[in-house]
Amino acid sequence: MVSRARQEPRSSSSSSSSKRAGASMDGSPAPPVLLRAPTPPSNSIDLPAAASDKEKSEAAAGATATAVFDLRREPKIPAPFVWPNEDARPTLAAELEVPVVDVGVFRNGDAAARRRAAEQVAAACATHGFFQVCGHGVDAGLARAALDGASDFFRLPLCEKQRARRVPGTVSGYTSAHADRFASKLPWKETLSFGFHDGAGAASPVVVDYFASTLGPDFVGMGRVYQRYCEKMKELSLTIMELLELSLGLGLGVEEEEEGCAGGYYRDFFADSRSIMRCNYYPPCPEPERTLGTGPHCDPTALTILLQDDVGGLEVLVDGDWRPVRPVPGAMVINIGDTFMALSNGRYKSCLHRAVVNRRQERRSLAFFLCPREDRVVRPPAAAAAAAAAPRRYPDFTWADLMRFTQRHYRADTRTLDAFTRWLAHGPAQEPTTAPPAAT
Numbered sequence: 403m404v405s406r407a408r409q410e411p412r413s414s415s416s417s418s419s420s421k422r423a424g425a426s427m428d429g430s431p432a433p434p435v436l437l438r439a440p441t442p443p444s445n446s447i448d449l450p451a452a453a454s455d456k457e458k459s460e461a462a463a464g465a466t467a468t469a470v471f472d473l474r475r476e477p478k479i480p481a482p483f484v485w486p487n488e489d490a491r492p493t494l495a496a497e498l499e500v501p502v503v504d505v506g507v508f509r510n511g512d513a514a515a516r517r518r519a520a521e522q523v524a525a526a527c528a529t530h531g532f533f534q535v536c537g538h539g540v541d542a543g544l545a546r547a548a549l550d551g552a553s554d555f556f557r558l559p560l561c562e563k564q565r566a567r568r569v570p571g572t573v574s575g576y577t578s579a580h581a582d583r584f585a586s587k588l589p590w591k592e593t594l595s596f597g598f599h600d601g602a603g604a605a606s607p608v609v610v611d612y613f614a615s616t617l618g619p620d621f622v623g624m625g626r627v628y629q630r631y632c633e634k635m636k637e638l639s640l641t642i643m644e645l646l647e648l649s650l651g652l653g654l655g656v657e658e659e660e661e662g663c664a665g666g667y668y669r670d671f672f673a674d675s676r677s678i679m680r681c682n683y684y685p686p687c688p689e690p691e692r693t694l695g696t697g698p699h700c701d702p703t704a705l706t707i708l709l710q711d712d713v714g715g716l717e718v719l720v721d722g723d724w725r726p727v728r729p730v731p732g733a734m735v736i737n738i739g740d741t742f743m744a745l746s747n748g749r750y751k752s753c754l755h756r757a758v759v760n761r762r763q764e765r766r767s768l769a770f771f772l773c774p775r776e777d778r779v780v781r782p783p784a785a786a787a788a789a790a791a792a793p794r795r796y797p798d799f800t801w802a803d804l805m806r807f808t809q810r811h812y813r814a815d816t817r818t819l820d821a822f823t824r825w826l827a828h829g830p831a832q833e834p835t836t837a838p839p840a841a842t
């Protein structure tokens with residue numbers, strides 16, 4: 403998800419030779435498109451800033467300008483999109499065995515089926531942290547409308563999409579290859595991200611408001627689709643939290659009483675979550691073997707629910723090999739992120755994944771990243787530490803701190819939490835400044 407890798411950050415100057423708006427249809431370079439950053443909409447839900455206050459205030463004043471790529475018009479991949487072989491090395495043909503777990507059993511209350519589902523999840527999470535879910539209660543029509551909404555949005559002319567352009571230092575908005583932030587290892591994709599929460603008192607439909615305020619009244623219908631979709635994702639994520647709790651063998655009872663939770667520790671922990679929804683659009687690519695749609699990364703968030711269309715492209719690194727996760731019609735892919743790894747006291751792992759692109763077909767995926775409220779203290783339930791018969795693996799931290807670390811200082815990998823723990827111990831005041839995030 404949100405990016406992180408050691409690479410060259412985008413300069414704020416608009417004169418860099420690597421900045422192009424794309425090429426004309428005959429392949430000759432087109433002049434850069436220079437665009438002003440939009441002002442932040444008052445209702446946007448933003449995670450802790452990756453940009454300085456100065457950058458933010460410049461953006462708010464509309465003072466920064468940068469260039470964008472129009473990927474659909476590139477006859478060859480421009481140099482900033484070339485990834486080193488180490489990251490872009492070929493896929494192993496053998497698909498990853500990812501169990502399809504029926505989470506509908508959490509609605510019909512069949513105890514044996516719940517246990518079976520929990521066992522499947524436990525096996526997947528103890529190895530690579532990926533599984534798929536069916537019976538998730540998301541209507542097929544809504545899922546289709548959400549994928550089609552992404553196609554409708556990304557097929558708009560660039561200047562229209564740029565009305566939702568990401569404000570520096572925030573997670574919300576449209577980006578073309580993250581070229582607004584980075585100058586190398588750019589992903590072959592466009593994204594549209596926005597925040598979602600439905601906590602107490604949040605009666606207003608935040609997603610509808612986001613679409614209306616950034617793109618205008620014509621986009622209210624699209625906003626409604628994503629509002630409903632995010633509400634369903636939130637519901638599903640809480641069900642998956644119950645499933646994860648069961649799969650970890652944490653009895654519903656004693657520790658919830660200790661922690662003062664009625665619905666399970668994890669479910670309650672995320673009741674007031676503030677999540678991020680990201681629509682990914684991967685155009686066909688003239689040289690897919692030299693680039694990536696999404697670079698290798700672990701998600702720092704707690705849990706990701708991914709709806710992919712039927713094209714395929716998601717891959718997971720298992721025992722040193724990249725293995726494809728074949729799309730299963732009607733199913734959604736779930737993966738554990740670093741925050742849940744900490745919440746399980748390290749028992750469940752977050753895993754490196756990436757997305758590859760292809761020559762012929764566009765691909766769409768919708769990623770819902772479940773995040774705790776920024777100030778919540780991430781700490782496993784007492785029973786998680788006890789069940790693992792191990793001392794605490796990670797110290798208490800807030801999601802805001804982990805977000806800052808992965809956005810500003812560290813290339814996320816399988817050791818993110820250990821590095822984060824050391825960083826916390828030395829005091830975030832002594833922040834290293836050399837590892838800007840990757841363009842995932």
Ligand SMILES: O=C(O)CCC(=O)C(=O)O
Pocket residue numbers: 403404680682696708710715716717755756757766767769842
């Ligand atoms: O599109 C995919 O399959 C993966 C997307 C992803 O990992 C991300 O958006 O962080």
